[in-house]
Amino acid sequence: xxxxxxVVTVYGGNNGGAALTEPGVKKTSTFSVKVGLAQMLRGxxxxxxxxxxxxxxxxxxxxxxxxxxxxxxxxxxxGGGVARMSDPGxxxxxxxxxTIPVMAKARIGHFVEAQILEAIGVDYVDESEVxxxxxxxxxxxxxxxxxPFVCGCRDLGEALRRIREGAAMIRTKGEAGTGNIVEAxxxxxxxxxxxxxxxxxxxxxxxxxxxxxxxxxxxxxxxxQLGRLPVVHxxxxxxxxxxxxxxxxxxxxxxxFVGSGIFKSGDPARRARAIxxxxxxxxxxxILAEVSGGLGEAMVGINLNGDAKVERFAARSx
Amino acid sequence: xxxxxxxxxxxxxxxxxxxxRKFRQKQQKVLPQRISWxxxxxxxxxxxxxHLKARHRNEVRHAQGRALPSNxxxxxxxxxxxxxxxVRGVEIRKPEQLDNVDGLIIPxxxxxxxxxxxxxxxxxxxMREFVSTGKPVWGTCAGLxxxxxxxxxxxxxGQEVIGGLxxxxxxxxxxxxxxxxxxLLSVPQLAEKEGGPxxxxxxxxxxxxxxEVGPDVEVLADCPVPSxxxxxxxxxxxxxxxxxxxxxxxxxxxxTAFHPELTSDSRWHSFFLKMGKxxxxxxxxxVSAPEGYLEDxxxxxxxxxxxxx
Numbered sequence: 001x002x003x004x005x006x007v008v009t010v011y012g013g014n015n016g017g018a019a020l021t022e023p024g025v026k027k028t029s030t031f032s033v034k035v036g037l038a039q040m041l042r043g044x045x046x047x048x049x050x051x052x053x054x055x056x057x058x059x060x061x062x063x064x065x066x067x068x069x070x071x072x073x074x075x076x077x078x079g080g081g082v083a084r085m086s087d088p089g090x091x092x093x094x095x096x097x098x099t100i101p102v103m104a105k106a107r108i109g110h111f112v113e114a115q116i117l118e119a120i121g122v123d124y125v126d127e128s129e130v131x132x133x134x135x136x137x138x139x140x141x142x143x144x145x146x147x148p149f150v151c152g153c154r155d156l157g158e159a160l161r162r163i164r165e166g167a168a169m170i171r172t173k174g175e176a177g178t179g180n181i182v183e184a185x186x187x188x189x190x191x192x193x194x195x196x197x198x199x200x201x202x203x204x205x206x207x208x209x210x211x212x213x214x215x216x217x218x219x220x221x222x223x224x225q226l227g228r229l230p231v232v233h234x235x236x237x238x239x240x241x242x243x244x245x246x247x248x249x250x251x252x253x254x255x256x257f258v259g260s261g262i263f264k265s266g267d268p269a270r271r272a273r274a275i276x277x278x279x280x281x282x283x284x285x286x287i288l289a290e291v292s293g294g295l296g297e298a299m300v301g302i303n304l305n306g307d308a309k310v311e312r313f314a315a316r317s318x
Numbered sequence: 319x320x321x322x323x324x325x326x327x328x329x330x331x332x333x334x335x336x337x338x339r340k341f342r343q344k345q346q347k348v349l350p351q352r353i354s355w356x357x358x359x360x361x362x363x364x365x366x367x368x369h370l371k372a373r374h375r376n377e378v379r380h381a382q383g384r385a386l387p388s389n390x391x392x393x394x395x396x397x398x399x400x401x402x403x404x405v406r407g408v409e410i411r412k413p414e415q416l417d418n419v420d421g422l423i424i425p426x427x428x429x430x431x432x433x434x435x436x437x438x439x440x441x442x443x444x445m446r447e448f449v450s451t452g453k454p455v456w457g458t459c460a461g462l463x464x465x466x467x468x469x470x471x472x473x474x475x476g477q478e479v480i481g482g483l484x485x486x487x488x489x490x491x492x493x494x495x496x497x498x499x500x501x502l503l504s505v506p507q508l509a510e511k512e513g514g515p516x517x518x519x520x521x522x523x524x525x526x527x528x529x530e531v532g533p534d535v536e537v538l539a540d541c542p543v544p545s546x547x548x549x550x551x552x553x554x555x556x557x558x559x560x561x562x563x564x565x566x567x568x569x570x571x572x573x574t575a576f577h578p579e580l581t582s583d584s585r586w587h588s589f590f591l592k593m594g595k596x597x598x599x600x601x602x603x604x605v606s607a608p609e610g611y612l613e614d615x616x617x618x619x620x621x622x623x624x625x626x627x
Contacts, residue, residue, distance in 0.1 A: 033498045036523040036580050040427050062434040100428050101495065101524065123495035146496055280435060
């Protein structure tokens with residue numbers, strides 16, 4: 001249970017003040033600090049950007065953070081080939097352009113990419129299935145890093161496995177770069193549904209449940225007690241309109257990632273602002289109606305029904 | 319218009335979790351010896367339930383402090399702690415809502431984003447007026463930046479602030495997320511008023527710091543500048559500074575650069591509620607003794623993960 005073992009106890013541990021550091025002394029990033037930033041992002045929108053100019057548009061629109069990329073997921077999907085971490089030079093430029101937190105993606109299991117991202121000082125690393133996985137079995141051991149991580153999930157078990165690996169924030173995967181919200185809804189409903197049934201469960205049944213969803217028992221129990229995921233939970237993958245974003249919020253997410261939906265649309269600045277407003281006032285249909293109008297063309301999108309040719313990014317990791 | 323707001327407020331503040339509240343009461347009777355633990359877990363559950371029904375933007379929320387049947391909002395993070403000390407909060411998203419609250423808490427978040435959204439909804443004039451009425455206002459982290467008269471280190475083109483607190487704040491003073499940290503702060507004034515140990519746990523997340531304060535501002539806490547951080551020392555201007563100020567009070571304005579809402583120590587919250595009382599404003603009542611710090615003293619940090627408390 002001690003922090004020396006490399007296992008960070010998500011409960012905060014019984015290590016008392018050991019986690020407290022004097023600034024000036026060597027700083028370790030406690031789990032509280034990692035989760036804290038995610039907490040500050042709650043109720044916000046995180047936007048994918050590929051240039052400093054786009055980052056400024058996102059900041060002006062009210063994004064609470066930006067994700068620095070070389071290609072948005074729709075282009076990754078269209079372009080094919082192997083998708084890798086973005087050029088650190090580009091990420092640094094974007095970091096200089098804005099004051100809001102900057103996130104960047106690393107391939108699943110590629111801990112060296114994560115080390116590089118940590119070295120250039122990004123605020124959050126996304127271990128993302130949108131990039132081609134580097135390890136088809138293992139994820140990055142995120143406890144080894146001072147930078148916090150966000151990871152994707154499709155169901156409760158996957159979310160809790162990622163949290164045990166050290167993820168300080170979870171996003172449901174959806175299907176990135178499609179502009180189709182159906183997978184995101186499926187994943188959010190799966191997580192929320194599992195949590196609801198977990199809450200109604202007898203304590204004695206939690207052991208078998210934990211085994212069934214292949215998640216660590218202590219985290220399952222903590223989720224049961226909290227009635228929600230023990231870290232901040234965003235939605236991602238397929239959000240293209242303000243209504244999509246508000247739908248994710250009403251389903252119970254803490255915030256929304258918007259990838260291709262903004263900069264693949266007709267009027268990015270307006271759409272970005274509309275989505276931010278929609279997330280703020282997600283339960284007020286009058287405001288949603290007002291902001292949804294006159295946004296120009298939405299991204300085209302891909303129909304996922306029965307089309308086996310569309311590659312499922314979400315299925316790239318478990 | 320007034321009527322409409324009234325309705326909206328009722329809606330948003332109706333206890334969405336009455337069933338879980340009942341459940342909690344029942345549980346407390348059954349398990350008196352475990353109250354603090356149970357409470358914590360249940361605050362968590364209740365919070366989560368509320369959270370499913372109502373979520374918000376990092377905007378502006380407040381605390382109003384009449385004892386119970388009151389209608390106020392605060393941001394969720396403050397919600398549970400304020401409830402624990404007997405005050406209820408409401409979220410403020412629209413300027414009209416400010417007329418009905420006794421105090422305002424501007425929480426942490428991205429100050430750039432918060433200023434943007436407050437601008438869209440025309441909250442700045444209303445908040446300035448609120449500050450000028452002398453009602454208690456508390457800003458943490460981004461909220462502190464918004465309250466300060468002068469902020470440096472902002473985005474291209476600057477950002478609007480509410481002002482009122484006579485100090486200069488450096489946005490993102492400690493650096494990016496990698497430089498975020500936790501530390502023990504020495505807070506003698508707080509301990510004197512609220513009891514408990516004379517230090518408190520401060521969680522600094524991409525935090526600002528106060529570089530200068532005016533003559534009327536009382537300094538409540540400071541913190542050493544990380545010596546390895548040359549960048550910040552340069553930014554601080556007038557040569558090398560060894561400590562920066564991280565908590566201040568000026569009349570009814572309270573500013574903290576760290577996040578008391580992320581820890582279980584509720585002394586800052588009750589300190590804030592008592593501020594109104596001292597200066598002869600309508601009293602903000604604190605109905606129960608803060609218990610947060612006691613648990614900390616007893617080493618029960620087991621559930622101190624600052625999530626949705």
